[in-house]
Amino acid sequence: MAMKIVSLFLLFIFQFRLSLSGQMSSMESVPDLQKSMYMVVDGFPCVRLVNLSGEIGCSNPGRDKVVAPIIKYKNTTELAQPSAILLSMDDVQGFFSRISNDSSFARNVGGVLVESGVEIQHKLKGFSPAQKFPQAEFSPYHNTTYEWNPIGSGIMWKSYNFPVFLLSESSTSTLQEIAMKNEKTERAYTTNVAEFDVVMQTTKVGTHDSESCLKEETCLPLGGYSRKKMSFANRSDVYSYGDITILLRGGMLRGGSVWSALPPIDRLSSNQSKPIILAVASMDAQSFFRDKSLGADSPISGMISLLAAVDALSHVDGLDDLNRQLVFLVFTGEAWGYLGSRRFLLELDQQSDAVHGLKSTLMHLVMEIGSTGRGLNQGNKTFFAHTEVSSASNETLDALKLAQESLKSDGVTISTANSSNPGVPPSSMMAFLRKNSSTSGIVLEDFDTIFANKFYHSHLDDSANINSSAIVAAASLVARTLYVLASDNKNLTSSALSAINVNASLVEELISCMLDCNPGLSCELVKSYISTTNTCPNHYVGVVLGEPSSTPHPNQVDDISRFVWNFLADRTSTPKGDTSVCSQDCGKKGGVCIRAETDGKGVCVISTTRYVPAYSTRLKFDSGTWQLLPPNSSDPMGMLDPVWTESNWNTIGLRVYTVQDAAYDRLVLLGGITVTVLAYLAILLTRAYITKALKQD
Amino acid sequence: MTVAAGIGYALVALGPSLALFVSVISKKPFLILTLLSSTLVWLISLIILSGIWRAFLPLNSATWWPFAILLFTSVAFQEGLRLLFWKVYKRLEDIMDAFADRVSKPRLYLTDKMQIALAGGLGHGVAHAVFFCLSLLTPAFGPATYFVDRCSQIPFFLVSAIIALAFVMVHTFSMVIAFNSYAEGNKVDQLFVPVVHLAAGMMTLINFASGGCIVGIPLLYLMAILTLMHCGRMVSRRLTENHRQGSS
Numbered sequence: 001m002a003m004k005i006v007s008l009f010l011l012f013i014f015q016f017r018l019s020l021s022g023q024m025s026s027m028e029s030v031p032d033l034q035k036s037m038y039m040v041v042d043g044f045p046c047v048r049l050v051n052l053s054g055e056i057g058c059s060n061p062g063r064d065k066v067v068a069p070i071i072k073y074k075n076t077t078e079l080a081q082p083s084a085i086l087l088s089m090d091d092v093q094g095f096f097s098r099i100s101n102d103s104s105f106a107r108n109v110g111g112v113l114v115e116s117g118v119e120i121q122h123k124l125k126g127f128s129p130a131q132k133f134p135q136a137e138f139s140p141y142h143n144t145t146y147e148w149n150p151i152g153s154g155i156m157w158k159s160y161n162f163p164v165f166l167l168s169e170s171s172t173s174t175l176q177e178i179a180m181k182n183e184k185t186e187r188a189y190t191t192n193v194a195e196f197d198v199v200m201q202t203t204k205v206g207t208h209d210s211e212s213c214l215k216e217e218t219c220l221p222l223g224g225y226s227r228k229k230m231s232f233a234n235r236s237d238v239y240s241y242g243d244i245t246i247l248l249r250g251g252m253l254r255g256g257s258v259w260s261a262l263p264p265i266d267r268l269s270s271n272q273s274k275p276i277i278l279a280v281a282s283m284d285a286q287s288f289f290r291d292k293s294l295g296a297d298s299p300i301s302g303m304i305s306l307l308a309a310v311d312a313l314s315h316v317d318g319l320d321d322l323n324r325q326l327v328f329l330v331f332t333g334e335a336w337g338y339l340g341s342r343r344f345l346l347e348l349d350q351q352s353d354a355v356h357g358l359k360s361t362l363m364h365l366v367m368e369i370g371s372t373g374r375g376l377n378q379g380n381k382t383f384f385a386h387t388e389v390s391s392a393s394n395e396t397l398d399a400l401k402l403a404q405e406s407l408k409s410d411g412v413t414i415s416t417a418n419s420s421n422p423g424v425p426p427s428s429m430m431a432f433l434r435k436n437s438s439t440s441g442i443v444l445e446d447f448d449t450i451f452a453n454k455f456y457h458s459h460l461d462d463s464a465n466i467n468s469s470a471i472v473a474a475a476s477l478v479a480r481t482l483y484v485l486a487s488d489n490k491n492l493t494s495s496a497l498s499a500i501n502v503n504a505s506l507v508e509e510l511i512s513c514m515l516d517c518n519p520g521l522s523c524e525l526v527k528s529y530i531s532t533t534n535t536c537p538n539h540y541v542g543v544v545l546g547e548p549s550s551t552p553h554p555n556q557v558d559d560i561s562r563f564v565w566n567f568l569a570d571r572t573s574t575p576k577g578d579t580s581v582c583s584q585d586c587g588k589k590g591g592v593c594i595r596a597e598t599d600g601k602g603v604c605v606i607s608t609t610r611y612v613p614a615y616s617t618r619l620k621f622d623s624g625t626w627q628l629l630p631p632n633s634s635d636p637m638g639m640l641d642p643v644w645t646e647s648n649w650n651t652i653g654l655r656v657y658t659v660q661d662a663a664y665d666r667l668v669l670l671g672g673i674t675v676t677v678l679a680y681l682a683i684l685l686t687r688a689y690i691t692k693a694l695k696q697d
Numbered sequence: 698m699t700v701a702a703g704i705g706y707a708l709v710a711l712g713p714s715l716a717l718f719v720s721v722i723s724k725k726p727f728l729i730l731t732l733l734s735s736t737l738v739w740l741i742s743l744i745i746l747s748g749i750w751r752a753f754l755p756l757n758s759a760t761w762w763p764f765a766i767l768l769f770t771s772v773a774f775q776e777g778l779r780l781l782f783w784k785v786y787k788r789l790e791d792i793m794d795a796f797a798d799r800v801s802k803p804r805l806y807l808t809d810k811m812q813i814a815l816a817g818g819l820g821h822g823v824a825h826a827v828f829f830c831l832s833l834l835t836p837a838f839g840p841a842t843y844f845v846d847r848c849s850q851i852p853f854f855l856v857s858a859i860i861a862l863a864f865v866m867v868h869t870f871s872m873v874i875a876f877n878s879y880a881e882g883n884k885v886d887q888l889f890v891p892v893v894h895l896a897a898g899m900m901t902l903i904n905f906a907s908g909g910c911i912v913g914i915p916l917l918y919l920m921a922i923l924t925l926m927h928c929g930r931m932v933s934r935r936l937t938e939n940h941r942q943g944s945s
Binding site: 026028033034037187665667669672676677683684 | 808
């Protein structure tokens with residue numbers, strides 16, 4: 001008997017080729033096993049935003065996680081049960097329109113996963129989840145049906161009761177494999193599911209408008225004073241953020257609009273009556289997915305043009321002797337109701353500390369630099385000057401023409417925008433014009449009648465969507481125009497103009513720092529001013545936490561604002577080279593501390609550079625909570641302000657794992673019980689048999 | 698996989714042991730003590746083995762022969778400990794018999810001795826099941842399940858529970874065979890236990906191959922049933938011999 005067993009055993013050993021190809025993933029403990037069972041997926045969520053009348057964005061429908069099997073979307077897809085839909089970018093528009101039309105289909109959408117990838121981007125001709133006329137309610141003219149953004153589908157302005165994630169490139173291929181495995185069903189009793197954890201506090205508590213959620217403290221207002229970072233498993237650059245009463249708030253960062261004067265305004269001098277030329281840009285972007293808001297063309301290309309122009313002008317001598325004062329202003333929060341510009345104008349009226357040195361009566365004209373990154377057309381760089389029909393901005397147009405003349409050899413052209421346009425495109429200028437319709441202003445853009453940016457306010461508006469030579473050209477145009485305007489035709493020579501040159505490598509560097517992940521915010525330029533642990537830049541405005549002030553502590557300001565502040569302070573400082581180590585009396589002699597994070601105590605330079613808080617004029621921070629102010633007829637834009645807030649949340653996560661059918665689980669339980677009962681019966685029988693055998697006489 | 702499946706896996710691995718405990722072991726306190734001490738001895742043997750093997754870890758999982766050496770040394774050590782366990786038990790048995798004589802109570806019956814052996818074996822088996830199956834079962838109570846590449850038809854937790862059940866059977870009944878063979882001086886049976894233990898251990902190496910568990914697990918159960926049958930035959934032989942002795 002034993003020999004038979006041994007021979008059988010040997011037979012099997014030899015017949016069976018031990019194929020040991022492929023390395024087993026080494027697991028050394030039960031937590032390792034747990035980790036390999038649940039795969040955490042990298043992605044960018046869409047979150048819940050609330051305004052005075054309702055909600056937009058995405059969230060889990062209740063307090064629980066959503067678990068749904070993963071299905072790849074095709075036009076013919078029919079859903080039998082709540083599912084997690086894997087969507088490719090070209091199907092996004094069709095999918096969301098199907099959601100709004102087909103309620104039975106929409107009921108079975110448990111969650112959405114959007115694919116991403118470089119090939120996908122090249123295939124798409126355009127994608128914009130924004131409206132066709134963004135922020136039309138703030139326009140200073142009546143034609144609000146004009147389509148500045150005809151590609152706009154408006155999908156980010158609707159409310160969805162399911163979570164939506166944008167997958168990273170690596171996760172996209174993983175999830176495509178998993179969806180295929182689900183289709184093939186090699187094991188009938190298992191499915192691969194996605195578990196979404198996007199539980200929003202406003203949904204949990206039931207506060208579906210800004211007023212109630214601010215009162216219940218389940219949301220925070222949008223503003224450039226705070227960047228809320230999300231808790232996302234395995235992301236090293238995010239922290240947890242949650243309900244004040246239950247959890248600690250994570251590292252809230254604040255930012256704000258930044259303004260700087262060139263040359264620095266002498267605080268002590270009483271002669272502060274030089275008319276001011278205001279050059280404006282904005283630094284916040286928007287997208288369906290909050291953490292992937294790059295805004296390369298709209299508006300960061302404009303901001304980069306402005307920063308490069310400041311750099312070019314900083315090398316010009318004799319700015320002190322010019323008739324007018326140049327002031328540069330970079331707003332944040334513009335995409336969410338022109339928060340930065342409206343708050344700036346309010347602070348200007350109130351003559352607060354943040355705007356000390358500026359007076360609204362001294363504002364001579366405003367020049368806004370909008371999107372400039374797509375101005376390249378067959379080797380020529382063309383830009384358009386948009387102005388309000390009734391304002392007298394001939395002076396600016398003449399200055400632009402002079403600058404264009406000096407740049408003729410570079411193929412730069414500037415034209416006035418089409419007269420059939422209803423007015424200025426969506427821009428901070430709208431806020432200036434609403435405040436004072438006689439403001440002399442111009443908006444410089446790379447488009448004429450409709451946006452040239454085919455990815456306006458989407459996550460695809462990245463560095464591949466812009467051209468650095470267009471930005472350089474715009475910066476040169478702006479720098480020379482500002483010089484012409486500031487000199488007010490006094491001793492203006494063409495040699496002086498042609499001496500103003502923009503550093504193209506600076507523009508390249510700014511693009512790679514602000515719009516790419518590699519090197520991103522760890523690039524040399526940024527690292528020389530601020531220290532940050534993030535590398536991937538993100539231009540979403542964030543939320544305001546706590547009391548906004550004009551002198552925030554540097555470690556409470558977000559990275560981009562800090563960088564812009566340091567950069568402007570450095571470039572507008574005079575005299576060059578006269579620096580000292582920062583000390584208490586730096587501020588007293590009209591200076592500011594730059595490079596405070598990277599260079600010991602920092603360097604004290606003479607510069608007029610300040611932060612301005614950016615949040616809605618309808619909100620007031622009072623005794624620890626946000627109060628909604630009633631509409632005030634002296635603030636017409638405030639009456640139209642939707643007062644955007646962002647819901648709080650505990651954690652946001654996305655996991656994928658395999659589940660067994662409930663029937664199989666029950667079968668296993670039954671099996672276990674059966675084995676136990678059978679064993680018990682066998683033991684009883686054996687015992688009875690032995691007792692009987694022993695009793696036999 | 699949820700709580701139902703988790704409990705199911707635990708019952709597959711330890712249900713029969715539980716049944717045995719409830720019906721036989723729990724009735725006599727001495728058996729419970731024997732079970733606990735043999736569990737402890739088995740766990741200590743594992744600790745000592747892991748201490749010795751620590752220097753050679755982690756083993757390269759692409760080849761199977763380091764694991765074969767590991768199994769061989771572990772089985773050899775545990776069989777050695779079994780002999781030691783037997784010697785300690787023999788001394789205890791002598792003490793208990795002497796005590797029984799003093800208080801004029803009957804000595805240990807054959808069935809008592811077999812029950813003690815059974816309890817000892819069950820202790821080993823339960824320790825194996827707890828250590829190699831139950832300790833891994835915590836993730837099984839969550840919503841997800843897990844499949845190993847090389848055995849992709851059956852959930853991992855089910856495989857480990859089934860293997861644990863086989864080893865419970867092997868350990869429990871081979872202790873009865875071992876104690877009996879040491880008492881009788883039967884060399885063949887004395888060799889039978891280590892050989893079967895080693896063979897059962899080596900069978901699990903077949904799981905290294907892709908799809909190997911479909912072959913390895915039935916073979917393992919073959920070993921377990923072999924042990925069970927051999928034990929049954931031996932027990933019935935001894936009991937009838939004893940009975941004949943007693944009645945003659």
